[in-house]
Amino acid sequence: MTMSKQAITGIAKQFGVRVRQQKKIRGGIYRIVTPRGRTFSLKRMPKGVARIRWVDRMLIRVRREGSLLAWRNPKMPEGRNTYQLSRKGEVFVLTPWILGRKPSPRNLADMRGCGAALARFHEAGRTALIGNFAYSQIGTWYATLRNRHRYIQNKMAKAKRNVFSLPINRFLKQHGAEIMRYSRQAEALLNSSEYNNCRRNPRKHGVLCHGDGGPSNFILNDEGTYLIDFETLHVDLRAYDLYRIIYNSCKDYQWDFSIAKAILDGYRQVTTLNKSEYKLICAWLRFPFSTFLVLSPFKRIPFTMKRLRWALDSERRIGPFLQELDEYAASHSS
Template sequence: MSEYSSTHVKKIAKQFGIKVSAQNRIRGGIYRVVTPDGRKFSLKRMTKQTARLRWIDRMLMHVQRNGPLLAWRNPQTPEGRKPHVISRKGEIFVLTPWISGREPSPLSLTDMRACGIALAKFHKAGKTALKGGIFHSQIGTWYSTLHTRQQYIQKKIAKARANSFSRPISRFIQRNGPEILRYANQAKALLRSSEYESYRQSPRQNGVLCHGDGGPSNFILNDKGTYLIDFETVHVDLRAYDLYRVIYNSCKDYRWDFSIAKAILDGYREVTNLKKTDYKLIRVWLRFPFTTYLVLCPFKRFPFTESRLKWALDSERRISSFLQKLEEYETRH
């Protein structure tokens, strides 16, 4: 995907009816733009098709009307009347308010609790938007997603056995491949022993509107409260998936300190109760060796190096005691 010059960013913003006096590129496809009167907006390229974006917009407008704080358009304002515009390159852009504040810190249990509360409120408000047909649902895809990712890991292990990578990487994967696959198999076994089958057969009852990629970078804290931002991955799923994403993204860089997850879960439970099956389903995703999978991909933030593979495996091993603590938490609550 291409980046845009200053002139082209101004032209895209003009389609929303705003004039840009200052701008800066935040990262690929995201620009912060400022109007002459000092108002700030986020201009973001969306990779979704127009029909999917219309659905996301409809869902988020409903959630917003029901209370939760979101960085999304306000249709009562001139710049918020258009849900999206299309650039001269045919790419879709949305304009949302720029939320000033700070990212929550996993080192602050108060921040993490606030994230749990905000996520629960989002789920509660989004639940009432799911009327009629259930669209863009990933509730039934859990088996196939885990299976596809495990197959990918197996192919990489087979390549390592054939010494297709550098010698240190091939040897590391040969030595630790069975352990990595054991974690993947444990995740699938956990899924089979959960109530997932009955949950997937009742999407109307069990599905919620999911953010899809929650974590510290997708919440903003300020004097008004806790905002959710960045909605490209919004879909329908089980709430356990969203909780897993927030827990994973908050804990992976902090040596799987369970107090972080506890604060998130405590906050969530302030708004709504969690069931035994919810905890089981969170454990499914946490047990799958996702960090190792990302390094093997390679995911651009995790280079495919021996040191990264060691870091990932260390992470998977820490999750074992983390899951034990999650089970104890579930028993208490």
């Protein structure tokens, strides 16, 4: 949904910020420049007010522990309000625009920095959750994987009925069994892990998780490595956040294990990981998520033959990648 410049200016004004320039970055995200040259991010949050207030409490606590975050500073005039509502009732937050660059998966030092920043976030998040354990997704892993499995299964059934174009129908018929096998392997890995113990003891194992870590959600500058974009913030296991950053960093780089190794090395500079956590990461990585995204109504990844081939190549590369991850885990776990 496109908003007018006047509407954006009006929302910024509610935060006490005058707008000299504005630029739409993507849907719901705008860069705001004030007459004095200060720069902010005005972002629509797809969550309710209660969730945003919880996110705000958690992030302010985490920042007190030293994590670098793009979030409001309540001591500044523009940071006095957690959120503001548009005329249509949409929730917007105003955060500092962090100057710097996005990390590159080709730069292993960048990836180590991201791993260390995520670890510091998790360590600070444990403290932040004391007495405020909410929005946990620790118990949802089986349901999520099974729902996605059924979704892919339904698409394969449609291909057998020739619902799609001839090339797509043929491709899914030819490779459907292989794709579904990867999905079953993911659930088998989860079954053989310590997941059930974790979900029975969520307060013991849960941490504050970013939810969608990857190169696009970190900013590097002279101060260090910042985390940005917190609409997916929730409580989960550390392994889920590590899976997300590894997936998002490796999927477009032929699953080069050196990228994942750098992330994990950086993480381990701050804290240790145990063998069961590596297995949980493997379970998520083995699920054919790239194929799921192509088959889903996800605008950024269209349902085309080119993308289907890309996804299948990705799923196949994950097998050898997981073998390397197992070897890494054997020598780098507590």
